[in-house]
Amino acid sequence: MTERHLLLVNLRRIQREGLESLLAARRLGYRVVLLGRSIPEFAKPLVHEFRQVDTYDRAASIAAARELHATYEFAGVANFTEVDVQLVSAIAADLGLPGMSETAALRARNKYVMKDALRHLDGVLPRFAKVTDLAGLQAAVDEVGLPAVVKPTGASGSKGIFELRRPEDLDAAMERLADIARPDFDPVFKQFGAEFIVEEFLEGDELSVEGFVSGGEVHIVTVTDKITSVPFHLELEHKVPSALPADAWAEISATTKDIVGALEFDNCSFHLEAKWGERGLRFIEIAGRPAGDYIGSHLVPLATGVDYFENVIRVATGEPLRLEHDRQLNAGLRFVLAERAGRFEGADGLTPLGEEAGYDHFFTEVPVGTEVALPPQNFGQQRVIAVIARHATREGLEQLLHRVTTEATARITPAADPAE
Ligand SMILES: Nc1ncnc2c1ncn2[C@@H]1O[C@H](COP(=O)(O)OP(=O)(O)OP(=O)(O)O)[C@@H](O)[C@H]1O
Ligand SMILES: [Mg+2]
Incomplete structure (x- = not known):
């Protein structure tokens, strides 16, 4: 062969x-x-x-x-x-x-270009504007209003998400963003640099939609419920499938199809992020690749039986997708956080959890011994351990994930004070 x-x-x-x-x-x-x-x-x-x-x-x-x-x-x-x-x-x-067009790929990568291509969708987008400096941000906030969020147009991993609640927050956010949006802070900024988008702050429950587009046909595999941290919006918890009611799922599916179609995504997987609130689905962003945080690699397969990563390869090679769900389970992830900066020495409380049947995986996200810094100095070190659990019921899953927050803690030794 x-x-x-x-x-x-x-x-x-x-x-x-x-x-x-x-x-x-x-x-x-x-x-x-x-x-x-x-x-x-x-x-x-x-x-x-x-x-x-x-x-x-x-x-x-x-x-x-x-x-x-x-x-x-x-x-x-x-x-x-x-x-x-x-x-x-x-x-x-x-x-x-097989692949995405150049236009679709740019829309996938740049949060401003993406929203600009979706202006015609009524009631789905937050008010938004592109800014590059403080004067521009001030002018944009006059239009967008407060509260708002300002973030780099081309980053990911929640690097540099700043909430603007009062007029005096603008200055501080722009100052921090000027430090962050540089290739020496993170190479992701080689692509779009110090370009930012300011958006109306959306209220509601956070979710993501996991799916594929193949030959122009949009397939929704599942919807994930998400909890993020305050105020830097690090992703803390994910649960598959979402517990939202059927009418919400129907609207989420229909709007996702409109967005994917309008952006002309094709031959790719996607991961759409949004909030669900009083005004229905409000769009945050969509990526032209599978979800991270173990959603694509572990949670979707555990909950549905769909091998998400195999389908990423199928869509890239033009093979037919295999998206049949063979089970209806609940899978979720909770991160254990470093509660302060210092040396990460390991975790307490995980061993007893590991003896129970509902916990599938504990992954160390940051090597033991690392000096961890917290946002906004560093956006990638606070989530030190990931715990993955699954249960037949949503309620059972929630109990398993809740116990991670009450029983597991990261051991952090404070950094030595250089003045001593
Ligand atoms: N307009 C908004 N209103 C409310 N919250 C927002 C808004 N924009 C972003 N956020 C919050 O910040 C998080 C990160 O924003 P966004 O997804 O645009 O950035 P990102 O760097 O791509 O993050 P990630 O890679 O973690 O998804 C969102 O999941 C959400 O919690
Ligand atoms: Mg995002």
Whole structure:
């Protein structure tokens, strides 16, 4: 049998998610060729060839992909990461493989361009404006009103989400954003830099919609309920499926289809974030890649039986999707947080939870021994442990996740005071 090959561009930073993407390719019978900035140790046994390239350099990356394609005749090119959505669309177009259009990929990556393409949708978007400096922000807030949210147009992982509640918050937020929105703080800012979007603050329950578009047809796999932290909006808890009533699901599905269609997403997975409140569905953003926080890799498969990551590869290779649900369970995740800055020494209270049947996984998100800093200094270190649970009922799942918040704690030793 001739071997089939899949080109993957980078891996998700979270090890277990990266591993699951490689295992999904393996289950579907593909050898993986990885194009990326580096290859983590865990990936080496599952990668057939690794080609090192600076994937922020589009021309060099496309040239490398073309050269590899001459050897491997890839069945498809896929990514599971946010920053690679545009590059993968460009590689797919260059190699003649299924992918999103360049226009759709830009709309997926830039929160302003995205909302600009959806202006015609009545009552779904918050009021919004693009800003680059304090004067612009002040003028925009006159239109958008307070409370509002200001955030970078091209970031992800809740890096630099600032709530504006009083006029004096604008100055402080812009000052912090000027420090954050720089490639030396995070390379994601190489793409759109110091460009921000200010939005009306949306009220309601947070949710996400997980799905695929294939050949222009939108498939909704499930809806996830989400809880985020105050005030920096780190994602704390996810539950699949959402407990919202059937009429809410119907509106969420219909509006999701309108949004995906208007943005012209195709041949991709998507992860749409929104709030559900008195005024129905209010749109926050949509990504042209699978959900992180173990939603795609673990929660959706546990709750529904749909192998989400395998379908990410199917959509990238033009194979028919397999989205039948074979079970109706509830799966959820709760993060254990570092409550202060300092050295992360491990967690207390997890061992007794691990003896119970409902807890499936405990993942360490930050290596033990790390000096952790909290937002707004660092947006990626506060969530130190992830706990995944599942239960036949929603109520049972909620009890399991609640116990994580009352029984598990992160052990943090305060950093030595340099003055002492
Ligand atoms: N207009 C808004 N009104 C209310 N809350 C908002 C608004 N915009 C963003 N948020 C909050 O901030 C979170 C992160 O915003 P957004 O999804 O735009 O940024 P992100 O960097 O892509 O984050 P992530 O990668 O974590 O999804 C949202 O999930 C939501 O909790
Ligand atoms: Mg988001």
